[in-house]
Amino acid sequence: MARLDLGFPGAAVDIPPFDHENAGLDEAATLNARFSNLSSREIVERALFDLFPGRIALVSSFGAESAVLLHVVASVDRTVPVVFIDTQRLFPETLAYRDTLIDRLGLTNVRTVAPDPAALAEKDRYKALWMTDADQCCHIRKTEPLTRALAGFDAWFTGRKRFQAATRAEIQFFELDGARIKVNPLVSWSSAELKSYLAEQDLPRHPLVAQGYPSIGCQPCTSKVKPGEDERAGRWRGLDKTECGIHLGESDGSGI
Structure with a gap:
């Protein structure tokens, strides 16, 4: 049971642990009501040590802004499982950036996951599926x-x-996603705050950012962004698509 220090000698109260197993469908709303006043680092600490100890992972694309969350989490615990999906259509620069950040942040539990070879052989043998059914x-x-x-x-x-x-304008710190909870520690950060943090912490930038790619996904579906365009305008350009699906409840429990 956690202890809350009220700020003067002898004044501390016990905080009962959050009962994830029995929280039900209102779990995300309850968590937001209880913890939405905390900082990003405090949200990470609560999630790691009080809410989901040993049962939470960080999913990272190692993309343009990924160093910020990775740094925040690593500053609390470098052993947190980090899931990286190698779609096998990524920019070579992204794979190199992943390795750079792993070394720089001292991450010890990065798990690279790839698509099922049988599924690729059946549905995308020629690596052209993105053209007909993104x-x-x-x-x-x-x-x-x-x-x-x-x-x-x-x-x-x-x-x-x-x-x-626009699809992310209303997201909160905690979201129910099937049987799991998504934790979004940076939900309220602005683009300027992210850039400031990267500079303050002297974190390496994804090499493609300087080349005009402020948002980076798979190589065939990512293009440069023109001045004045939305930062995600280069993702699936020309398609009525703004998310890859892992944040639309299409995984059983996904993006990044």
Whole structure:
């Protein structure tokens, strides 16, 4: 049971642990009501040590802004499981950046997950599925691998922020996602705050950011962003698509 220090000698009260197993459908709302006044680091600490000890992973794309959340979590616990989905269509720079951040942050439990070879052979043998059915391509290369990777976890950290897209404008610190809880520690951060944090902590930037890619996914479905465009305008350009599916409840429990 955690202890809350009220700020003067002898004044501390016990805080009962949150009962994830019996919280039910109102769990996310309860967590937001209880913890929404905390800082991003405090949210991470509560999730790791009080709410889901040993049962939470961080899912990271190792993309343009990923270093921020990875740094916040690593500053609390470098052994947290980090799930990285190698869709096998990523930029080489992303794979190199992953290795750079693992070394820089001292991450000790990064788990790289790949698509099922049988599914690729059946549905995307020629690596052209993204041209005819982008949603299905995301499903077999991202959503399904993540579903497998999250087996055994009750919750997972994401790096989503409200400013990124209209579909993310209302997200909270905690969200119910099937049988799991998504924890979004950076939900209220602005683009300027992210850049300031990266500079203050002297964190390496994804090499493609300087080349005009402020949001980075798979190589075929990511393009440069023109001045004045939304930062995610280069994702699935020309398609009526803004999410890969792992944040739309399409995994059983996914993006990043």
